[in-house]
């Protein structure tokens with residue numbers, strides 16, 4: 128029985144639990160997707176290696192195929208041209224969970240937000256829409272796609288949370304994660320000083336900054 132398989136079973140966070148904002152700052156790269164790509168439901172965390180999908184706006188046959196093509200643990204990263212249609216819903220979510228996929232990032236619309244939240248499956252989309260789709264274009268998989276203005280390749284590490292979404296190039300991921308570890312440790316120190324009454328201007332050496 129695979130019933131009840133959800134993302135909650137994922138115990139190993141490939142991004143070491145770091146937030147999208149920490150990873151962006153640590154990277155010093157242009158890896159932030161457009162802020163218009165948001166979680167379909169509050170509190171979702173998306174984390175995993177990308178499996179890229181080129182679809183066509185208003186047509187979701189590519190996503191039905193992608194669920195079967197993507198390796199377990201991967202995040203579907205789909206370019207649907209930003210189209211405002213319900214390209215993804217509850218049924219595809221159940222199919223993706225059965226295949227143990229980690230989530231969906233779609234430059235386009237999705238629907239069934241309440242049902243997908245109840246299933247605990249992270250979906251980050253440009254918009255939502257109840258409009259149904261054609262089923263004509265079978266899609267192209269594993270080629271670079273553009274989502275939220277950023278090029279994402281299969282294997283890039285995608286992380287999404289309440290602040291936004293970043294895509295770490297696979298060759299840079301370890302370096303960024305190490306820098307994120309150091310950044311979090313440094314900020315813990317800073318916040319301890321702030322709680323003692325020190326100012327952020329002093330701690331960031333900003334007292335002489337600006338005009």
Ligand SMILES: O=C([O-])CC(=O)C(=O)O
Pocket residue numbers: 187213214215216217218219220239259260
């Ligand atoms: O129309 C579709 O193929 C998508 C959909 O509604 C679902 O996944 O529930």
Ligand SMILES: [Mg+2]
Pocket residue numbers: 216217218
């Ligand atoms: Mg449906």
